[in-house]
Amino acid sequence: MDALILLVPVALALGLLGLGGFLWAxxxxxxxxxxxxxxxxxxxDQTAERTNRS
Amino acid sequence: MSVISRIAIPATACAxxxxxxxxxxxxxxxxCEAAHGLVEGMGLDAFYRKRSAPDGALRPDPAPPVPLAAAxxxxxxxxxxxxxxxxxxxxxxxxxxxxxxxxxxxxxxxxRAALTTRRLTLRWRGKRERAEEIAALLGRLGFRAVPFTPxxxxxxxxxxxxGLVRALGIAAFGAMNVMLVSVAVWVGEDMxxxxxxxxxxxxxxxxxxxxxxAGLPFYRSALxxxxxxxxxxxxxxxxxxxxxxxMSLSEAWRNGPFTWFDGATTLLALLLAGRLLDRTARxxxxxxxxxxxxxxxxxxxRLGPDGAEEEVAVGAIRAGDRILxxxxxxxxxxxxxxxxxxxxxxxxxxxxxxxxxxxPGSALAAGAVNMGGxxxxxxxxAAADGSLAATARLxxxxxxxRGRFVTLADKAARLYVPTVLVVATGTFLGWWLxxxxxxxxxxxxxxxxxxxxxxxxxxxxxxxxxxxxxxxLFRRGVLVTSPTALERLAAVDCVVLDKTGTLTTGxxxxxxxxxxxxxxxxxxxxxxxxxxxxxxALAAACPDAPLRADAEEHPGQGMTAxxxxxxxxxxxxxxxxxxxxxxxxxEGGSAPVAFRFADALRADAAAAIQALRExxxxxxxxxxxxxxxxxxxxxxLGIESWQGGAIPEAxxxxxxxxxxxxxxxxxxxxGINDAGALALAYAAVAAPGAQDLAQGAAxxxxxxxxxxxxxxxxxxxxxxxxxxxxxIAFSLAYNLVAVPAAVAGLVTPLGAAAVMASSxxxxxxxxxxxxxxxxxxx
Numbered sequence: 001m002d003a004l005i006l007l008v009p010v011a012l013a014l015g016l017l018g019l020g021g022f023l024w025a026x027x028x029x030x031x032x033x034x035x036x037x038x039x040x041x042x043x044x045d046q047t048a049e050r051t052n053r054s
Numbered sequence: 055m056s057v058i059s060r061i062a063i064p065a066t067a068c069a070x071x072x073x074x075x076x077x078x079x080x081x082x083x084x085x086c087e088a089a090h091g092l093v094e095g096m097g098l099d100a101f102y103r104k105r106s107a108p109d110g111a112l113r114p115d116p117a118p119p120v121p122l123a124a125a126x127x128x129x130x131x132x133x134x135x136x137x138x139x140x141x142x143x144x145x146x147x148x149x150x151x152x153x154x155x156x157x158x159x160x161x162x163x164x165x166r167a168a169l170t171t172r173r174l175t176l177r178w179r180g181k182r183e184r185a186e187e188i189a190a191l192l193g194r195l196g197f198r199a200v201p202f203t204p205x206x207x208x209x210x211x212x213x214x215x216x217g218l219v220r221a222l223g224i225a226a227f228g229a230m231n232v233m234l235v236s237v238a239v240w241v242g243e244d245m246x247x248x249x250x251x252x253x254x255x256x257x258x259x260x261x262x263x264x265x266x267x268a269g270l271p272f273y274r275s276a277l278x279x280x281x282x283x284x285x286x287x288x289x290x291x292x293x294x295x296x297x298x299x300x301m302s303l304s305e306a307w308r309n310g311p312f313t314w315f316d317g318a319t320t321l322l323a324l325l326l327a328g329r330l331l332d333r334t335a336r337x338x339x340x341x342x343x344x345x346x347x348x349x350x351x352x353x354x355x356r357l358g359p360d361g362a363e364e365e366v367a368v369g370a371i372r373a374g375d376r377i378l379x380x381x382x383x384x385x386x387x388x389x390x391x392x393x394x395x396x397x398x399x400x401x402x403x404x405x406x407x408x409x410x411x412x413x414p415g416s417a418l419a420a421g422a423v424n425m426g427g428x429x430x431x432x433x434x435x436a437a438a439d440g441s442l443a444a445t446a447r448l449x450x451x452x453x454x455x456r457g458r459f460v461t462l463a464d465k466a467a468r469l470y471v472p473t474v475l476v477v478a479t480g481t482f483l484g485w486w487l488x489x490x491x492x493x494x495x496x497x498x499x500x501x502x503x504x505x506x507x508x509x510x511x512x513x514x515x516x517x518x519x520x521x522x523x524x525x526x527l528f529r530r531g532v533l534v535t536s537p538t539a540l541e542r543l544a545a546v547d548c549v550v551l552d553k554t555g556t557l558t559t560g561x562x563x564x565x566x567x568x569x570x571x572x573x574x575x576x577x578x579x580x581x582x583x584x585x586x587x588x589x590x591a592l593a594a595a596c597p598d599a600p601l602r603a604d605a606e607e608h609p610g611q612g613m614t615a616x617x618x619x620x621x622x623x624x625x626x627x628x629x630x631x632x633x634x635x636x637x638x639x640x641e642g643g644s645a646p647v648a649f650r651f652a653d654a655l656r657a658d659a660a661a662a663i664q665a666l667r668e669x670x671x672x673x674x675x676x677x678x679x680x681x682x683x684x685x686x687x688x689x690x691l692g693i694e695s696w697q698g699g700a701i702p703e704a705x706x707x708x709x710x711x712x713x714x715x716x717x718x719x720x721x722x723x724x725g726i727n728d729a730g731a732l733a734l735a736y737a738a739v740a741a742p743g744a745q746d747l748a749q750g751a752a753x754x755x756x757x758x759x760x761x762x763x764x765x766x767x768x769x770x771x772x773x774x775x776x777x778x779x780x781x782i783a784f785s786l787a788y789n790l791v792a793v794p795a796a797v798a799g800l801v802t803p804l805g806a807a808a809v810m811a812s813s814x815x816x817x818x819x820x821x822x823x824x825x826x827x828x829x830x831x832x
Binding site: 004015016018019023032035036040043 | 104168169216256260
């Protein structure tokens with residue numbers, strides 16, 4: 001019973017943290033381009049590399 | 055270059071777009087060669103190792119770039135923002151290539167492309183006119199960019215979908231956390247009364263806000279339906295969820311054995327997930343249609359009083375303005391031809407397959423394509439008053455009429471809601487008055503009956519099938535744009551087809567004739583330098599002919615290079631009057647040879663008609679083309695019922711007659727002249743490459759060149775309808791067992807959760823069978 005008093009609020013707080021993060025991501029437009037985001041990580045940004053070379 | 059990259063591109067594929075070529079050629083066209091050079095020059099050749107777009111999809115489009123500067127928005131002094139729709143953005147590598155290539159421009163502040171919406175957002179510092187150079191760069195890379203139209207924006211920036219995602223997030227969070235408490239109550243039989251009360255109130259604390267927020271999409275829709283004195287599935291869902299919340303609150307109050315917040319929140323999460331999937335599938339089709347339409351949008355070249363050319367939007371043109379129409383360009387407004395006679399392709403407005411010579415002073419309706427040289431026209435009506443606007447108004451009316459269509463799910467809901475209400479009320483009264491229980495205890499079996507029958511299986515039964523079918527059709531190149539399209543398509547009982555552009559390709563193709571391969575090769579090399587439709591058809595007939603570097607175009611007449619001439623009869627010194635499209639070719643004084651062209655049937659037209667017949671649908675042709683041409687096509691396809699020379703009004707009245715006779719006709723067309731008939735038909739399909747108005751009037755848009763997709767879609771729609779019926783029947787059968795148990799007070803929240811989940815899974819698994827294509831599509 002004592003453990004519940006601590007653990008239940010902790011569990012809820014962690015859940016709310018996740019929900020807050022999700023709502024933030026949604027508002028920040030991170031769900032706008034799911035197809036693009038899935039492939040984007042496969043590619044390196046080459047702009048910097050090219051600037052150094054030229 | 056690594057070894058892998060050299061292996062990745064086979065020698066028989068174009069080094070840029072991957073289309074097949076015959077070695078030793080490395081490229082399929084000059085555009086690809088230029089694009090490949092550009093990509094390698096920028097050090098971006100990693101693109102080719104990662105490219106996953108279909109072969110040939112990246113071939114640069116020879117269409118002239120659309121002026122973009124006017125679409126740029128000022129974001130401050132010298133800061134510009136431009137939203138573009140980039141067609142050809144097919145894979146992650148394309149996004150990467152576009153972003154990297156543009157980021158390399160020194161004045162570019164940011165370039166961000168979205169693969170889902172094909173939207174490219176650019177910010178740069180400097181002059182507005184940079185937009186044109188950016189578009190030219192994209193064009194050289196093989197991507198066609200047009201301004202992001204309001205229609206694209208509507209399709210992409212979907213506040214409703216975002217609302218659903220938010221609601222789903224909240225519901226999922228709520229459902230899982232309520233479950234944390236509920237499971238403790240379910241298993242904790244030795245739990246003290248105080249602890250149980252604490253658990254109940256904790257569940258209410260999480261459950262009530264979740265139900266209030268995540269249920270909003272359903273409550274809104276239910277309220278709208280009730281205001282219109284109708285019931286739909288959302289009324290049933292809202293009723294079930296809200297009643298469960300109220301009963302759970304009452305159970306928490308009297309510290310009963312269970313609360314049911316877990317059931318209500320899980321139900322919301324499941325239904326929201328189904329609804330979101332449904333919307334996403336349809337949204338994808340909607341975006342693809344908006345993309346097709348944006349590619350047809352464009353500007354008009356207005357001639358000032360001093361003869362200066364100016365690119366303006368179609369809406370800015372007034373009656374009386376003079377405009378210049380380039381060769382191969384489509385007329386967007388009603389106009390009168392000035393000065394010189396011209397040659398116009400009227401297929402979109404009348405259905406004629408052959409271009410027609412037009413005398414100066416003749417009126418032309420919007421939609422005609424200039425097949426001759428550049429022409430000067432005087433506009434007779436602004437876009438808002440022209441023939442296109444009248445058709446557009448007709449379409450709005452038709453769309454409204456189709457919105458009143460009653461779907462299968464609505465029909466089920468109409469029976470379902472009153473029945474469930476009666477059962478629940480009866481249960482409550484029975485336990486309260488009949489069995490003498492307290493009203494709070496009597497509420498439990500009554501609401502249990504509500505939530506057990508609820509909607510889960512029933513509300514998912516139809517959407518699940520729709521999602522799977524719409525998704526499967528999308529992958530086969532059929533875009534479903536209307537939510538009720540599949541149900542109407544499944545019920546059609548006859549098919550009316552347009553000829554030009556629907557049964558035929560709508561573009562000229564070289565006919566066999568008396569020429570040698572060498573002559574064809576020489577003529578095609580010359581034709582390659584021109585944008586004229588016939589020249590392009592000739593070049594396409596001999597794709598590996600190299601471009602004659604010294605080719606010179608004489609607009610409206612033909613091409614010359616050295617002693618070679620390619621063009622009209624007069625241009626090549628031939629006296630021949632004929633109305634078939636023909637190009638003459640002569641080199642070094644040789645006898646001129648004729649290359650004749652015709653609008654050819656689509657390769658699979660016969661197979662598609664056969665498949666339609668096997669589906670039990672009588673087929674007829676309704677065309678605006680000359681009766682002779684229609685008769686030839688009808689004979690070739692074995693279609694007995696056909697009508698030629700039909701003006702748009704005749705098409706409309708034919709469809710009206712069919713509907714009055716009690717038929718449910720499916721109209722298939724592509725032109726502006728078909729739009730009215732498409733709108734009036736029971737269901738409508740826009741043929742591949744259809745005009746924007748025709749696409750707007752249709753429920754389905756075919757994006758592949760294959761006409762076989764049409765019977766395929768009808769087959770899929772029928773299958774979907776059958777599966778939806780099965781699912782509904784299954785849900786009802788489930789209820790036959792579950793409802794008596796609930797009424798008898800035997801169902802616990804755990805049992806309800808099991809019933810809900812298992813019936814949902816069963817209907818979803820059944821819906822997955824809709825994926826299977828028709829036998830002839832495999």
